[in-house]
Amino acid sequence: MDIRQLRCFLAAAEHLNFTKAASVLFITQSGISYQIASLEESLGVQLFHRSPRAMKLTEAGVYYHRAIRDLVDSYDEIVLKTRLLGTEVTGKLSIGVVGGYEMKPLPHWLDIFSHRYPKVEVKISHYWVDFIPEAIDKGEIDLGFTMLFEGERPPHMRCHPLLSDPSVAAMHADHPLASRTSLHLADLKDQHFVSIHPMLGNKALEWRKKLCRKRGFHMNVVQSFPSFMTLFMAVEAGVGIAFYAQQVVEENASPRVRIVPIEDEDCRSEYGALWAKEVTNPNLELFLQVMEAGTGQ
Numbered sequence: 001m002d003i004r005q006l007r008c009f010l011a012a013a014e015h016l017n018f019t020k021a022a023s024v025l026f027i028t029q030s031g032i033s034y035q036i037a038s039l040e041e042s043l044g045v046q047l048f049h050r051s052p053r054a055m056k057l058t059e060a061g062v063y064y065h066r067a068i069r070d071l072v073d074s075y076d077e078i079v080l081k082t083r084l085l086g087t088e089v090t091g092k093l094s095i096g097v098v099g100g101y102e103m104k105p106l107p108h109w110l111d112i113f114s115h116r117y118p119k120v121e122v123k124i125s126h127y128w129v130d131f132i133p134e135a136i137d138k139g140e141i142d143l144g145f146t147m148l149f150e151g152e153r154p155p156h157m158r159c160h161p162l163l164s165d166p167s168v169a170a171m172h173a174d175h176p177l178a179s180r181t182s183l184h185l186a187d188l189k190d191q192h193f194v195s196i197h198p199m200l201g202n203k204a205l206e207w208r209k210k211l212c213r214k215r216g217f218h219m220n221v222v223q224s225f226p227s228f229m230t231l232f233m234a235v236e237a238g239v240g241i242a243f244y245a246q247q248v249v250e251e252n253a254s255p256r257v258r259i260v261p262i263e264d265e266d267c268r269s270e271y272g273a274l275w276a277k278e279v280t281n282p283n284l285e286l287f288l289q290v291m292e293a294g295t296g297q
Contacts, residue, residue: 004293006072008035009047013065016055026105026162026294089117093283094141096127099228101163101247101271102145105294113290120283128200133157136276142284147245148270149207160273160291165245167267169260170253172238178258185243185264189217194231194240197224204269208243211267219243228252245269 011021022032047061132144133154153159212219222240225231232253235242
């Protein structure tokens with residue numbers, strides 16, 4: 001067993017729900033299920049009673065939860081103090097973000113990292129999705145959080161998946177489709193769309209156009225914008241529908257914009273962290289340790 005399994009167990013025991021526990025730890029439900037199953041196998045006991053309607057701790061699970069809670073807290077303190085007693089870590093770390101899902105777990109990871117390595121200067125820069133791999137290649141950033149489409153993986157980079165994100169349709173509150181609880185992409189066949197300018201986000205736009213062509217229609221983009229702020233202002237004004245990942249819309253759209261989920265499975269995109277296969281900055285290795293511990297992977 002390892003510390004990641006213990007963290008997953010504690011979160012599941014406290015919430016008695018794998019989905020909520022996975023959300024707290026910023027990992028997938030399948031990831032937390034795998035970690036707990038591995039822990040149960042190594043212990044040789046079942047820690048949870050599972051049923052379709054509820055989940056509760058077994059007698060062994062209750063004891064184990066009580067016994068390891070303080071142990072994990074002590075472990076974190078020991079690790080921190082040991083690192084502080086070791087060789088002082090200095091230097092820089094550059095991270096690129098696109099302003100999507102990564103903005104939820106990243107502040108927590110940065111807080112842990114800065115406490116462990118207070119003399120490392122961390123720089124955060126915003127990029128559009130298309131430019132994250134290029135920024136890594138040029139050495140502008142050590143690590144980039146971005147969106148990936150259709151399972152793509154730059155062959156010369158390593159990838160740490162974070163989230164599979166469904167697409168949504170963001171529209172004016174009075175739009176005829178705004179009352180729907182969900183949609184299929186084909187339902188948007190005759191609609192006007194708004195988008196980020198192709199020079200800033202062409203990869204994502206081409207992916208969406210391809211999905212529309214697959215359903216027999218052309219994605220009619222009536223206006224393009226230089227930022228998500230202006231894009232969602234246009235949505236709120238009724239100029240057109242924005243067809244984007246759920247995390248992007250939730251991070252940028254006004255509460256006055258109606259968000260309708262798109263059910264099609266092939267409309268899901270993926271958030272992940274990218275970095276060069278050949279790591280030249282030792283501080284990147286240290287940050288990856290924090291990130292991977294935080295995601296339980």
